[in-house]
Amino acid sequence: AQSVTQLDSHVSVSEGTPVLLRCNYSSSYSPSLFWYVQHPNKGLQLLLKYTSAATLVKGINGFEAEFKKSETSFHLTKPSAHMSDAAEYFCVVSDYTDKLIFGTGTRLQVFP
Amino acid sequence: ETGVTQSPTHLIKTRGQQVTLRCSSQSGHNTVSWYQQALGQGPQFIFQYYREEENGRGNFPPRFSGLQFPNYSSELNVNALELDDSALYLCASSPLQGRSTDTQYFGPGTRLTVL
Numbered sequence: 001a002q003s004v005t006q007l008d009s010h011v012s013v014s015e016g017t018p019v020l021l022r023c024n025y026s027s028s029y030s031p032s033l034f035w036y037v038q039h040p041n042k043g044l045q046l047l048l049k050y051t052s053a054a055t056l057v058k059g060i061n062g063f064e065a066e067f068k069k070s071e072t073s074f075h076l077t078k079p080s081a082h083m084s085d086a087a088e089y090f091c092v093v094s095d096y097t098d099k100l101i102f103g104t105g106t107r108l109q110v111f112p
Numbered sequence: 113e114t115g116v117t118q119s120p121t122h123l124i125k126t127r128g129q130q131v132t133l134r135c136s137s138q139s140g141h142n143t144v145s146w147y148q149q150a151l152g153q154g155p156q157f158i159f160q161y162y163r164e165e166e167n168g169r170g171n172f173p174p175r176f177s178g179l180q181f182p183n184y185s186s187e188l189n190v191n192a193l194e195l196d197d198s199a200l201y202l203c204a205s206s207p208l209q210g211r212s213t214d215t216q217y218f219g220p221g222t223r224l225t226v227l
């Protein structure tokens with residue numbers, strides 16, 4: 001069965017500093033992995049997705065993630081945080097259909 | 113702008129009642145999935161519909177049911193509401209069926225409170 005584990009429930013950074021949100025996955029086959037962001041009172045927005053092409057995936061708003069099979073990780077990074085990045089972030093794995101399996105989320109706080 | 117809309121935005125019901133939530137998918141999207149997001153949790157898959165047929169179900173009891181219509185709209189029905197059904201209900205549409213690489217586009221959700 002597929003699953004994801006988000007290693008931090010909360011991450012706090014200062015504006016302009018790097019962001020690292022950690023995610024490990026478990027999958028019995030080559031997975032499709034996603035990062036979604038959820039701003040308060042808004043729906044989920046896709047940041048990026050990995051589908052067995054390039055292992056370094058670039059997404060919207062300067063985010064990127066690297067698929068590391070040996071470490072079963074798919075960490076999300078951004079070089080410089082912006083106040084508008086404050087939100088809940090979900091690491092997601094897709095099963096062999098397109099049922100999405102979400103992690104428990106990481107709340108990102110950005111301080112000025 | 114994803115083009116997925118949901119109604120109503122908020123809803124308050126009492127235990128034992130029935131509720132219908134609605135979703136309008138993006139035009140051309142044949143697949144709709146429904147998710148339940150409890151407070152402080154990640155969304156959980158309820159079920160998926162493809163071309164008006166149920167196409168996969170998560171660990172939810174039969175009192176959760178759905179319909180999909182030819183005009184890209186869909187419904188989630190919940191009977192005999194329980195307090196634990198209080199959550200944000202999200203629908204998501206995607207253009208094709210059964211491909212794990214497809215992007216799903218989410219609506220803003222319906223916040224259901226059961227008293």
